Amino acid sequence: MEPAYPQPLVMVDTALFTIRDERLRLILTRRKEPPFEGLFALPGGFVHAQEDADTEAAARRVIRGKIGFDAPYLEQLFTFSGAARDPRGWSVSVVYYALIPWSLLEGNSAAEAFPVDALPPLPFDHGQIVARAVERLRGKATYSSLPAFLLSAEFTMNELHRIYEQTIGARLDKASFRHKILGQDIIEEIPNRFRTGAHRPAQLYRLSSKVLTAFERKI
Amino acid sequence: MEPAYPQPLVMVDTALFTIRDERLRLILTRRKEPPFEGLFALPGGFVHAQEDADTEAAARRVIRGKIGFDAPYLEQLFTFSGAARDPRGWSVSVVYYALIPWSLLEGNSAAEAFPVDALPPLPFDHGQIVARAVERLRGKATYSSLPAFLLSAEFTMNELHRIYEQTIGARLDKASFRHKILGQDIIEEIPNRFRTGAHRPAQLYRLSSKVLTAFERKI
């Protein structure tokens, strides 16, 4: 039962989402080697059986190499495979997607964030990968705490509302959103903390401990 | 950038669901070689880079080898990886789950269907795999056509209702279920076809062509 066949190449790729200027964006990297040298592509690399505990660890390694720290939210998306997707041979790519607040990326030299609806031409099957990642993100956003991971630890209700609208790509009623989100135990008020500014101060919220422990947020 | 490292073993495993005697069940296979020879396990095998177009093709090959035909519904679940999950070494397993009507399996010699809540001890990390597969199935069942693939091509509303209850594991209101499902374009009446029996005949339904083309049902 040992494989008498040559084994496929095993790699990981990552779809790193952020929101900047009210638009959902992806962080791409410029390829430094052939094939497709010079093109923008999803950050990725081969899985190192020696040093990676599993593919998720490999994804974290790739992400740290790209942005310098761990992503607050990381989840496996899908595994792509086949002979045609990479000219180097039959390959398997385990793809992860991550959500990263723009505030953590600001000033990061390597980070080039492209709007998901205006991406440059992508090599391999990265176009399909991106399509599936966006689909998954939008699908999950509606009924989960996911988009909140695109914000820093403290945020106002209106900021959260906008982030949901931007990830989903549609309008959401303010009052309904507020009511629904508060009924879901996703976020909690931070007592006596407000965002002050030119006008009425806004209550600050944070992700509930329930959500945080579920995802083991790293920041 | 070519991998200087030894590559992981790449395999596929499958979680094959069916419903018999009103219970959600999994089809397991008895292992014929070490490790864990003799134990029941999820049907699986190594990916053959030569003969499999991709991992989904490999999963179909495994399923055909087990039950003799293609599963009506097949979907990738998750990819499990690590050094500890298989004593033979660092491995990556792309896991698929499938739904198969019991009517197609009846009389199939190899098919041993265990209730998902009364499984024998499983080798490797198959216990975790099953847990995740059941979770996914239940999660998707509520708002999709998925459970209908556990029925044969023609079914009554009550049969469908029961299948949904069994996969989800909870009661569903009859009238609401009927209304919701009919409003979703998932199924359609078969004109003038009824299931007759001891009592009032029941209208027969089938999956709508929309759903069928989306999933390319093979039976």
Added chain:
DNA sequence: CAGACTTAATTGTTTTTTGCAAATAACATT
């Protein structure tokens, strides 16, 4: 063959959720 029995399907009512519009609150600025 009438009535009892059983499953199928519909109907009506109540409760909950959602969508929309407006009103009220809390500041800074002039």
Added chain:
DNA sequence: AATGTTATTTGCAAAAAACAATTAAGTCTG
């Protein structure tokens, strides 16, 4: 103090879901 702007709450209508009961269409029994 009046005004402008953003935050938050309130009220109501519409839609969806849950619940309860009724009607429909057969078989079976005496």
